Amino acid sequence: MRQDALSGGFADPPREAALVFRAALDAMSRPGRIVQVTGARGPAPLSPAAAALMLTCCDAETPLFLAPGHDGPALRRWVAFHLGCPLVPRGEAHFALGTWEALGPLDAFPVGTPDYPDRSATLIVERDGLSASGTRLTGPGIDGAAHLDLPDPAALAANAARFPLGVDLFLTAGDRLAALPRSTRLEVS
């Protein structure tokens, strides 16, 4: 078990983190695009994509909320060794990790302030799969329209309606990830 906590990091952190960041930046700047990230793994149920993303973005400066289902001794040890994030409740989180259901209502997370809308949470939502179909997306980063299978389009549309406030999402499944920034407009039928 201890072995679990110590393993799973990048073999060559500067180069691998750079590749993962570029993939994440690509996903965030082109909502709906699904990218592949590799090089990291953590204890179940953490997906390889979420592990890589956290190794790239999170450290001792980013308070982290672990949602029920992900929160557990094995993942806590992995986070402590690889990231060193303080673990905090939803309302203080810079990053949050879990399934959509376990993360709970979006209102619980920081959405930024009118003066500093960047002081908002980034949610890493673990999913069973990602598919470029479903909810129609428009807005910055999208040429015309894109489609993405989203957990709760109505709640996410409400998040987008608060722009420039709001949370930003990464959706992860296996070694693939997509992103949904607050700037994306959702077409909810």
Next chain:
Amino acid sequence: MRDLQDDDARSGAGYNFAYLDEQTKRMIRRALLKAVAIPGYQVPFASREMPMPYGWGTGGVQVTAACLTPDDTLKVIDQGADDTTNAVSIRRFFARMAGVATTERTTEATVIQTRHRVPETPLRDGQILVYQVPIPEPLRFLEPRETETRRMHALEEYGLMHVKLYEDIARHGHIATSYAYPVKVEGRYVMDPSPIPKFDNPKLETAALQLFGAGREQRIYAIPPHTRVVSLDFEDHPFEATKADAACALCGATDSYLDEVVTDDTGGRMFVCSDTDYCATRREASETGDSA
């Protein structure tokens, strides 16, 4: 011993990939992701001292360092030119510190760092344009207090900027602002596109990702691809992307931004493309101007 150290420095040995330490890169990367999520909003970041003076592109260099991967091909331009001091030294810095390939060709580059120009060749998906920004706050010369400009952005209170443009019209008969021309991004934030000529403003709507770094002022902002970028204007004084009324003396281009070059002390002058790669590519394709 001394030779060995010099060799190490030349090869970049002993330095982290892309110069910055990993914690600094994570901090910049988080700022970049928020900047992309809130197009046109200036995200504060903990800018580091870089091995070059402020004003030489410390913000752009930090953004580039946080973005570069070993597979990238980097192009650096200064006022459109690949062969000026600033461009040459930044390109060599990253060739050494990140081991990336470099190019002068806009079409071959995956990351382009620029000082005050947008390349003439249209950019595509997969390319990142990194701007060096001296003063990121478009309202700064109208309102010196950061607390006030921040509140003005929060309240979307941009009347003062329109007054400034109106005063241009009242005084000169037209909007005389010719560079760092303010834009509104996706209908929300007014943004300084850095001191690019207003000729380049229409190119801010592109398929490439645009990132802006201001080192001394400690701000990062972004325009995602396919984002609406509108230059501020009035119905009766619409925005106009202006350039010198001439053709390039070397390649004959009439659609590119031109530099005026004084050639002697008797009033001789010529206009040439500011974008050296655009001009060279046209001349290789046997397009010639009057002086070629």
